[in-house]
Amino acid sequence: MKPAPFEYARPESLDEAVRLLAADEDAKVLAGGQSLLPMMNFRLARPSVLVDIGRLPELTGLRREDDVLIIGAGVRQRAAETSQLVRRTCPLVGRALRHVGHRQIRSRGTVGGSLAHADPAAELCAAACALDADVVVTGVGGRRTIAATDLFLSPYETSLATDEILTEVRVPIRGNTRFGFAEITRRSGDFAIAGVAAALEFDDRTATGARLAGLGIGGTVRRLTEAEEALRGRALTAESISAAAQAAADSASPPDDLHADPATRRAALHAAAQRALEQVAHD
Template identity: 80%
Template sequence: MKPPPFDYVRPGSLGEAVRLLAADEDAKALAGGQSLLPMMNFRLARPSVLVDIGRLPELTELRRDDGVLVIGAGVRQRAAETSPLVRQVCPLLGQALRHVGHHQIRSRGTIGGSLAHADPAAELCAAACALDAEIVVTGTDGRRTVAAAELFVAPYQTSLAADEILTEVRLPIRDARHGFAEIARRAGDFAIAGVAAALEFDGGTVTRARLAGLGIGGTVRRLPEAEEVLRGRALDGDAIGAAARAAADSATPPDDLHADPETRRAALRAAAQRALEQVAHD
């Protein structure tokens, strides 16, 4: 299929891009286009104008700033996946990115574009929640910061205003161990369910646990029931099994053409088990 007619503008600065979005409520920001353009082809999105922010230099930084990993929204997913800095200070991000679509998609898709798309099965959204990411957005009223867990409000909907652009992702650098697993019919398919995990330890005892599930509801979300099971325990087989069961029992997944609720709960339990086993062997 072909998209409906639209205009195309390539602004020269972030400020100009914000003004263009503010001037037309039906305008959409275009970064890598790996999510938006297919939706336009299926007539699920009908923007009047595409504001191409994919080449704005303000959005391409990838750096360490004291205790924070700062990633510009326009950084390509493949660049983050292969970055030595990401591998060193935030390996969970690289683990999650390896499951995003295929190599060609990650070479065009951007970090900010995936988060702003807010797909309930998006690996990057789950990783952002598990890592307590702060999302910086810029609009006509200036910059503001929103927690990743508060960004995703419904399937393909975020808390961003129409004139706001997601410009930066800030990931706190912590001494944590990570794991990521998902269950999909084929590599590159949308996940039936998945889990991103970030755990901190004092000796062999879990002191802080952050787990986020994907593909199990209207949005990516944290799994507090599983987190509570893990806190204050050694990460042994009993703890991992109990946390995986808690994650599955707490989920209320949808019944759709991809899987029924029981299948998704079983997939979530398996994904949680695998992700936590990765942490245990990290």
């Protein structure tokens, strides 16, 4: 199929991009286009104007400021995946990105675009929640910061206003933290039936903090608080891993759709949680 008719605009600044969005509530931001353009081709999305922000210098760059990793929203996923800075400070980002589609997709798709798209099976969305990341957005009213856990409202819906653009991701860098990421798919590159991103902080061998986020198990990615509670204050052993994986599966109310029934998704979530936490144990 072909998309419905639309106009195209390529602003030269972030301020101009925001003004274009504010002028038309049916305008959409185009970053990498790896999610939006297929939806347009199937006419699931019918924007009146595409506002192309792919070349705005304000949205590029990877840097560290004190104990925060800052990723520009326009950074290509492949660049973040292979970045030595990301690998040193927050390897969970790279581990999650390796599961996003195929390399060609990651070479065009952007970090901010994935978060703003808010796919319930998006690996970066789950990683952002597990990392306690914040996103900075810019609109006609200025800049504001949103916690990643407050960004995702429902499938493909976020708490961004129609005139706001996600401009950067801010990830806290914590010491004594280990990471894991796993997902269950039918084929490599497919959307996940279920997946888990995990970040655990340790004092000696005891998990003093646990943050797990699940993907592919409902209307949005979400924190797996029951599994987190099963891990806090305990050593990461085969028994505590098994208990947390079971708690994650028991807490899920996954959809029944053409990809998997609820029982299959719960089993996949259990397996993904087990694998992610085993990675943490060996990190």
